[in-house]
Amino acid sequence: MKNYFSSDFRLGVLGGGQLGRMLLTETQKLDIYTVILDGNSNAPCAQICNEFHQGDLLDFDTVYNFGKQVDLLTIEIENVNIDALDKLEEEGLTIFPKPKNLRTIQNKALQKVFYHEQGIPTADFTRFALKEDLEKAVLENTVSTPFVWKSARFGYDGNGVKIVKSIDDLQNLPSGECIAEKLIPFKNELAVxxxxxxxxxxxxxxxxxxxxxxxxxxxxxxxxxxxxDETVANKARKIALDVADAFDFVGLLAVEMFQTEDDTILVNEVAPRTHNSGHYSIEASYTSQFEQHVRSILNLPLGNTDSKVAGIMVNLVGAEGHTGDVIYKNIEEVLKIEGVTPHLYGKKHTKPFRKMGHVTIVNTDVNKAREIAQQVKETIKVIAK
Amino acid sequence: MKNYFSSDFRLGVLGGGQLGRMLLTETQKLDIYTVILDGNSNAPCAQICNEFHQGDLLDFDTVYNFGKQVDLLTIEIENVNIDALDKLEEEGLTIFPKPKNLRTIQNKALQKVFYHEQGIPTADFTRFALKEDLEKAVLENTVSTPFVWKSARFGYDGNGVKIVKSIDDLQNLPSGECIAEKLIPFKNELAVxxxxxxxxxxxxxxxxxxxxxxxxxxxxxxxxxxxxDETVANKARKIALDVADAFDFVGLLAVEMFQTEDDTILVNEVAPRTHNSGHYSIEASYTSQFEQHVRSILNLPLGNTDSKVAGIMVNLVGAEGHTGDVIYKNIEEVLKIEGVTPHLYGKKHTKPFRKMGHVTIVNTDVNKAREIAQQVKETIKVIAK
Incomplete structure (x- = not known):
């Protein structure tokens, strides 16, 4: 086995945001030398990684040159220059997740086509090269409202997704490749x-x-x-495994799914990395998702994914009407409550809806945890000074 | 309340070893800007703190000047220049633990006198200004063998402590202030x-x-x-509280105790900081000792000290006969076992008995955890390349 620990091995990470920051906790724990590339010199990882490089993640040369300086390359964000990754891989660099998986996942239309080809259950959809083609299809009634418009590229956190009830709703959306997806009434949104x-x-x-x-x-x-229900849970875990198998995936794959009214499970979309839906694992699981990411990309044995206790995560997003230097109002009040752990992402500047951190609530009883989570959400506020 | 989070507040830490490194995980989580002073430019904290200063922790000017650049000062090692801390405190800097507590604890003779004065149960002892005075006392039979010799200053990890069975055992020990402590036959060594x-x-x-x-x-x-037995455990917790009260302590105090054959609890010594005996808390407790240290020195509400699961820690020390660039032999074997987490301290060079890391084993059953701990200890080896 390659010696990754306290050695001259260099782990490269594309992206230096909060996911990278939480990954660094694990690479520090295992003393794995970690080199990070991010466009922002004040990125959450900038000060605390072993080596920080500033540069554009979407620029071929920047990503290629960064890749030449590391022994293994991973990502904490999927919007990176895949052509550079392909070339690096051709030249022998180990990259997990694999560039070909990233290419498929980066484009939501390709991702949907992939599910369709692989027999993965997903909502029906139609693919359009341009928004104008979709508008035409609506006018011609080959696509009927309501439906879900999804931009093929660069959507995140609800950006690039819109429920379209009439053709007017398409007006202010960006042009470019997109899909129209059947609107699925669901009773739960699940993730594995x-x-x-x-x-x-x-x-x-x-x-x-x-x-x-x-x-x-x-x-x-x-x-x-x-x-x-346990039957539904087992079905969801089985489908998530099928998706990872279909991709022949290496690394962490977060699979978001709908549980429909009749308990059908449909894959919504995946993220080829650690994910917001796994942050609870830092406190609640035997192995946090960030440690697991390290284990998986380095081909180490995987850790136990069971939970020690129930865990609930509340996102800390910037309050509406507040832009400026951040204050976590009432943080000391939530610290008074047992089993409550705030994680602040190292961003100095808040603006409405910006993801600034999260709070994990753990408890032996999930219903008790849910009550405390509500109390936390109602108490802590991300405001400007 | 002072705003410590994602702000311009500067937390200073004297010492940049493994305890500081594990503290950084918590200051990163809460985005508290952390400035560290250590004599070694390759100290475990050097690369991953917000700001690293190299300098001698025992030098008055170095510690004083460092203190002038931070808003609150703490320690991860107690062997620091206390005169500088006194001056900084006089000039208004908040320092936890308090310099006067550090002065008492730094000197094992003063520490023992303190317990005696405060009515804290501890083994009987006699204090000597010089080892030669102790030798004289042994010859004159005012101190009788066997006894425990303890150097008043700079003992750690078994250094500075020796069981003396005859006067010859004193020969190779350093001169200087020391105590002769009654040898206590104990059935358990406990810590709180x-x-x-x-x-x-x-x-x-x-x-x-x-x-x-x-x-x-x-x-x-x-x-x-x-x-x-729970009665003994409660007695030990009560005595630990008494010690902290006696010191009027702020911060974390690790109290090491003997449980004698007749279940008397005697205080052996204390450490005014996070401690090796609390490393299990990272994985096993609701609040790790490192997060708790941050909470206590910043006067934040304290976290829940209960355990989620049983935890056992095994120290990873350099194997005998191995000096050089470190290899953690069979680390992948221990990663295969569920509930096993290695922590490597970022030291590149191993030598016999050097503390290089630790492994935590968690399990719902403490006896099962103990079995796995033995398996871990027999498997992983800290050797040189």
Missing amino acids: IVARNKAGEIKTYPVVEMEFHPEANQVEYVICPARI | IVARNKAGEIKTYPVVEMEFHPEANQVEYVICPARI
């Missing part, structure tokens, strides 16, 4: 994180439930374990 | 970590047991919870 190493060892984390705000279309709580 | 903040909130972690190697006089396993 799958870890797989090069040797083929594969494990799933428990199914988590994303609880949405009843009015705003925003995930409020990620709850582990999901409060669902 | 107490956390206290400025507001006076105080909590104890569960009692842990230090299991020694049957032949070598070396702690092999730290076991939480200690496999002892």
Whole structure:
């Protein structure tokens, strides 16, 4: 085995945001020398990695030259220059997740086509090279409202997704490649994180439930374990495994799914990396998703994905009407509550809805944890000075 | 409340070893800007803190000048220049633990006198300004063998402590201030970590047991919870609280104790900081000792000290006969076992008995954890390349 620990081995990471920052906790624990590339010199990882490089993740030369300086390359964000990764891989660099998987996943239209080809259950959809083609299809009634418009590229956190009730809703959306997806009435949005190493060892984390705000279309709580029937949970874990198998994936794959009214499980989309829906694992699981990511890409044995206790995550996003130097109002109040751990991502500047951190609530009883989570959400506020 | 998070607040830490490194995980999590002073430019913290200063921790000017650049000062090692801390405190800097506590604890003779004055149960002892005075006392039979010689200054990890069976055993020991302590036959060595903040909130972690190697006089396993009677455990927690009260302590205080044959609890010594006996808490406790240290010195509410699961720690020390660039032999074998987490301290060079890292084993069953701990200890080896 290659000696990764306290050695001259260099792990490269594309992206230096909060996911990278939480990954660094694990590379520090295992003393793996970590080199990070990010466009922002104040990125959350900048000060605390072993070596920070500033540069554009979408620029071929920047990514290629960065890759030449590391022994193994991974990502914490999927929007990176894949052509550079292909060339690096051709030249012998180990890259996990694999560039070909990233290419498929980076484009939501390709991702949907992939599910269709592989027999993975997913909502029906039609693919359009341009938004104008979709508009034409709506006018000609080959696509009927309501449907879900999804931009093929660069969507994240609800950006690039819109429920279209009439053709007017398309007006202010960006042009470019997109899909029109059948609107699925679902009773739960679930997620399963799958870890797989090069040797083929594969494990799933428990199914988590994303609880949405009843009015705003925003995930409020990620709850582990999901409060669902065991049969449904097993079905969701099985489908997540199928997706990872279909990709022949190495690394961490977060599979987001809908549980429909009749308990059908449909894959919504995947993320080829550590994921917001797995943050609870830092406190609640035997192996956090970040440690598992390290284990999987280095072809180490995977850790136990079971939970020690129930875990709930609440995102800390910038409050509306607040832009400027951040203050975590009432953080000391939430620290008074047992089993509550804030994670702040190292961003000095807040603006409305910016992801600034998260809070994990652990408890032996998931319902008690859910009550505390609500209390936390109602107490702590991300405001400007 | 002062705003410590994602702000311009500067936390200073004297010492940049492994305890500082594990503290950084927590200051990163809470985005507290952390500035570290250590004599070694390759100290475990050097690359991953926000700001690293190289300098001698025992030099007045170095410590004083460092203190002038931070908003609150703490330590991860107690052997620092206390005169500089006194001056900084006089000039208004907040320092936790308090310099006066560090002065008492830094000198084992003063520490013992303090217990005596405060009515804290501890083994009987006699104090000597010089080793030669002790030799004279032995010759004159005012001190009788066997006894335990302890150097007043700079002892750590078994250095500065020796069981003296005859006067010849004193020969190769350093001169200087020392104590002769009554040799106590004990059945267990226990430890309790107490956390206290400025507001006076105080909590104890569960009692842990230090299991020694049957032949070598070396702690092999730290076991939480200690496999002892609850009455004895409560007595130990009570005495640890008494010690913290007596010191009017702020921060983390690790209290090491003997459980004698008749279940008397005697205080052996204390450490005014996070401690090897609390490393299990990272994986096993609701609040790790390192997060608790941050909470206590910043006068934040203290976290829950209960355990989620049983935890055992095995130290990773350099194997005999191995000096050079480190290799963690069979680390992949121990990663195969569920509930096993290695922590490597970022030291590139191993030598016999150097503390290079530790491994935590967690399990719902402490006896099962103990079995796995033995398996881990027999498998992983810290050798040179």
